[in-house]
Amino acid sequence: MLLIIGFLFMISMLAIVGMLGGVLFLQFADLPSALFILVPLLFFLIASKSGGVLGRYIKASFKKEYKYTKTELAALSLAAKNTGKFVLALGGLGFVTGLFGSLINLENRQMLGPNLAVSLLTLLYAIAIGVFVFLPVQAWAENQ
Numbered sequence: 248m249l250l251i252i253g254f255l256f257m258i259s260m261l262a263i264v265g266m267l268g269g270v271l272f273l274q275f276a277d278l279p280s281a282l283f284i285l286v287p288l289l290f291f292l293i294a295s296k297s298g299g300v301l302g303r304y305i306k307a308s309f310k311k312e313y314k315y316t317k318t319e320l321a322a323l324s325l326a327a328k329n330t331g332k333f334v335l336a337l338g339g340l341g342f343v344t345g346l347f348g349s350l351i352n353l354e355n356r357q358m359l360g361p362n363l364a365v366s367l368l369t370l371l372y373a374i375a376i377g378v379f380v381f382l383p384v385q386a387w388a389e390n391q
Contacts (some may be wrong), residue, residue: 253364253383256379260379274290277365277368277369279365280365280366280372283344284338284371284386287337291333295329296322297327300322300323300325300326301384303319303325304384315388315391316359320389320391324385328376328381329383333366334373335373335374335377337373338377339370340348341369341373342366342367344361344367345369346363346366349363
């Protein structure tokens with residue numbers, strides 16, 4: 248449940264910051280940047296033990312009065328920590344890739360700003376998912 252709340256909180260924070268800055272929420276939306284983060288994250292969750300642990304956590308969070316064992320909480324904490332690190336690494340990789348793409352095409356100076364914005368959006372998505380989704384789950388599991 249905390250994962251779902253984290254995603255909703257992340258989206259609402261981006262909307263609020265955008266409105267306060269005079270930017271529409273849709274200007275934060277960039278499909279290639281989101282796919283650069285979400286597709287490898289999906290493969291990571293399928294291929295690793297972290298995905299199974301997080302999947303069991305999501306299923307158990309919809310059950311009332313579910314009691315976690317210490318081993319389940321330790322596994323959940325480790326899975327959230329590893330997934331958060333993976334997401335942040337993807338953000339750094341996406342930023343550097345977008346930066347290379349921007350610097351390769353310096354002849355077209357009008358596209359430099361939009362290209363840099365796309366590379367920064369990839370980093371923003373990764374940081375937002377890591378901080379608003381996986382860090383609270385890790386902290387919750389460690390505090391239990």
